[in-house]
Amino acid sequence: MKKVAIFPGSFDPFTIGHESLVIRALELFDKIIIAVGHNAQKQGFFSIDARMDMINKIFENNIKIETDCYEGLTVDYCRKKNIYFIIRGLRTSADFEFERSVGQVNKQMERKIETVFLLTSTKYTPVSSSIVRDILANGGNAKQFIPNRINIDDYLNK
Amino acid sequence: MKKVAIFPGSFDPFTIGHESLVIRALELFDKIIIAVGHNAQKQGFFSIDARMDMINKIFENNIKIETDCYEGLTVDYCRKKNIYFIIRGLRTSADFEFERSVGQVNKQMERKIETVFLLTSTKYTPVSSSIVRDILANGGNAKQFIPNRINIDDYLNK
Amino acid sequence: MKKVAIFPGSFDPFTIGHESLVIRALELFDKIIIAVGHNAQKQGFFSIDARMDMINKIFENNIKIETDCYEGLTVDYCRKKNIYFIIRGLRTSADFEFERSVGQVNKQMERKIETVFLLTSTKYTPVSSSIVRDILANGGNAKQFIPNRINIDDYLNK
Amino acid sequence: MKKVAIFPGSFDPFTIGHESLVIRALELFDKIIIAVGHNAQKQGFFSIDARMDMINKIFENNIKIETDCYEGLTVDYCRKKNIYFIIRGLRTSADFEFERSVGQVNKQMERKIETVFLLTSTKYTPVSSSIVRDILANGGNAKQFIPNRINIDDYLNK
Amino acid sequence: MKKVAIFPGSFDPFTIGHESLVIRALELFDKIIIAVGHNAQKQGFFSIDARMDMINKIFENNIKIETDCYEGLTVDYCRKKNIYFIIRGLRTSADFEFERSVGQVNKQMERKIETVFLLTSTKYTPVSSSIVRDILANGGNAKQFIPNRINIDDYLNK
Amino acid sequence: MKKVAIFPGSFDPFTIGHESLVIRALELFDKIIIAVGHNAQKQGFFSIDARMDMINKIFENNIKIETDCYEGLTVDYCRKKNIYFIIRGLRTSADFEFERSVGQVNKQMERKIETVFLLTSTKYTPVSSSIVRDILANGGNAKQFIPNRINIDDYLNK
Numbered sequence A, B, C, D, E, F: 001m002k003k004v005a006i007f008p009g010s011f012d013p014f015t016i017g018h019e020s021l022v023i024r025a026l027e028l029f030d031k032i033i034i035a036v037g038h039n040a041q042k043q044g045f046f047s048i049d050a051r052m053d054m055i056n057k058i059f060e061n062n063i064k065i066e067t068d069c070y071e072g073l074t075v076d077y078c079r080k081k082n083i084y085f086i087i088r089g090l091r092t093s094a095d096f097e098f099e100r101s102v103g104q105v106n107k108q109m110e111r112k113i114e115t116v117f118l119l120t121s122t123k124y125t126p127v128s129s130s131i132v133r134d135i136l137a138n139g140g141n142a143k144q145f146i147p148n149r150i151n152i153d154d155y156l157n158k
Helices: A016-025 A048-058 A074-081 A093-109 A129-137 A152-156 B016-025 B048-058 B074-081 B093-109 B129-137 B152-156 C016-025 C048-058 C074-081 C093-109 C129-137 C152-156 D016-025 D048-058 D074-081 D093-109 D129-137 D152-156 E016-025 E048-058 E074-081 E093-109 E129-137 E152-156 F016-025 F048-058 F074-081 F093-109 F129-137 F152-156
Strands: A004-009 A031-038 A065-071 A085-090 A114-119 B004-009 B031-038 B065-071 B085-090 B114-119 C004-009 C031-038 C065-071 C085-090 C114-119 D004-009 D031-038 D065-071 D085-090 D114-119 E004-009 E031-038 E065-071 E085-090 E114-119 F004-009 F031-038 F065-071 F085-090 F114-119
Touching (some): A016 A114, A093 A114, A093 B129, A093 C114, A093 E093, B004 B074, B016 B085, B031 B048, B048 B152, B093 D114, B093 E093, B093 E129, B114 D093, C065 C074, C093 F129, D031 D074, D085 D093, D093 F093, E004 E016, E004 E074, E048 E152, E065 E074, E093 E114, F016 F031, F031 F048, F065 F074, F085 F093
Parallel strands (some): A085 A114, B004 B031, B031 B065, B085 B114, C085 C114, D004 D085, E004 E085, E085 E114, F031 F065
């Protein structure tokens, strides 16, 4: 039976840390759906379309990767897709505290859900979407933190 | 002499974790005032009235529990009520870091204040008001995280 | 291709937390080798034989679980078995800091290794082997923290 | 009804941080038993007698403080004394992680137990028994970290 | 060669903790530029002018201290000034996690940058600008957390 | 005036992380004394002589680095050398909690002491002496974690 997982996140934007995590997670899963969470109350730095477009470009030749977006709870998205593995990366112990609460509550809401955590690679540990956004918002050069296939200027000019 | 404590918080909303904490704290104190803090700058998910109404319903037959609300500093509220025990629950080490700063600053502002911490029960450790709000905002079912006596739909429709 | 993982640890003793983790990890892997690490410099509370015997009893009818023991580095054991998924449970942020260092160093020593982390179940989060050992060393009753199939007294009298 | 609590610890030695905590806890409890835990497997820096003697000196005129020692589990000591409030101080988030596990396991072993945490005073936050022992073992002057009534040299020469 | 460092921050407002840190850092550096970061997206509690004015008052007779403000990335400000030592204070482990990410990303963007961390003094550890703002916003008395030379009322009435 | 600092530690053994930290710290200090702390109660993995010999080899042509060893408190060693800057590296938040207690207590014992913290480089963050010792004790290959100039086999065969 094929093992499929969801990698949910806001990915605003998708970083080299996320890219590295997905590639490593493909050893574990036969297919991964990268699902961009849409939060109606919170405006993002990049639009949902821009975020999905970037992810599509990064993995465009990889048939094991699918890109999607969703609104509402991750738990409900899992039920709708009938997929119960969730992938999450862990960078810092602050991350961990937050992820533990979310992961344990998700499991209390839907027993079938299993959150699988991978460590970020050593060199990408300090990189987060919020730091990348901060660099971009201040006109800095964030290229080294963004996957090669993405020309971030294309999305900033949009 | 009767021992009275204040349990301050935003309680937006009051969860099963809070309920469990108050019941256990009653072993320690003769009376507990659950004080809903009102922050003029920050609009809550539920109104102050709704939050107080929920708490009143949960403890309506318990003469050792009183519900109140306040604006301004907790330190000033303690002085006004002439009550210097503060109860707080601890869930995670992130909670702890924050509570330590607040508790030590409160004591520097008013020597009489003593913050008394209880651990959340094991099974309620991942539950927080912010996670419950997130579930409700996304149309999810949060009943298992809210005290039995509350029909949360009554407040969502208000 | 079958996915096989190693669950390494000292398991001194194996707790209900470990049992719950293995059962959940079987959703992800086709086979799991529970590998009891043997540290020549550190005498355990239970012998390696006793620890393996307990684990065998717990999973005796489960053909997807195998029990083994090893000396030396986990990295070298992975190479010997030609299995590169390692399962670890995460309870607290102190756990996390330690596991991150070990996991990242393991990956630097052997690129193929991927450590997969699962959260402990909410109710088992406070339970660790060291707490169980401490209870047993002090003549306390640790039954609720040990898998049902184990009669721990059999091993204490050995 | 009088409220009595146990303040268990190894107190090897009792520091100004412990002293400050006990004095503040007396606002909350009518009587406090300072209980020196005796661990047969671990030799202390000071003998149990020396530790109890120091604590007795510090609080010799305080009829609300009693000193005791015990072997075995704190849970069993609580049952024997029929006292179910435990006092613990919290200094750092590393402390907190450890105390949470112990406190939640204690509650699972004996429902009546309630662990009550107080923060250490700001200025005593870095002081711990292990740091004091390290200073003394290296011939340093630890007087500022030890309660005034104790002449630590009396115990080092013993 | 003179050693110069930048102490960047939002300093909204500058606290006794910051003051103590700067004075201690002067042992290490021949000159320190206190640089108030200006974030166009985020309105502060005090204006940039008020913050700089307060800092100038505190250090007005100290020729080794200079006050400045900047917009954009700290990395770019360092390049513009050709100064590559950054001073930061560490209060809590939550601080540390955040500072580590920022410091390591800064170094990846500009190899010459070296962030030098000092601990806050024990007694100022709980004091942060955000706690001081919260006290002021609620009409509380924050004088003990603000350097002596500042009459905070002058700035609140502005 | 020349700025001199002490970099104290057990360095059992000195790792690439330590080497990288010292080289970066030379931007800040004119001279650094790497001081191997000798703990009479705790036998090391390598002898003090071996540790010092390794450090001497790594920095043999660097006239700004001096190697020394000491027994007793770091505070007393600082006084003896009349040098009051201490350098320490920070890897994880567990490190930080420990270092904060030690640093604040050192300052309470000797006001002149100032501990200066640098972050480890991103790629060396998971590397610690204890992990290296563990690899060596288990016959693993730790070369990538040890400075180039050291042939660790020379010291293991001693």
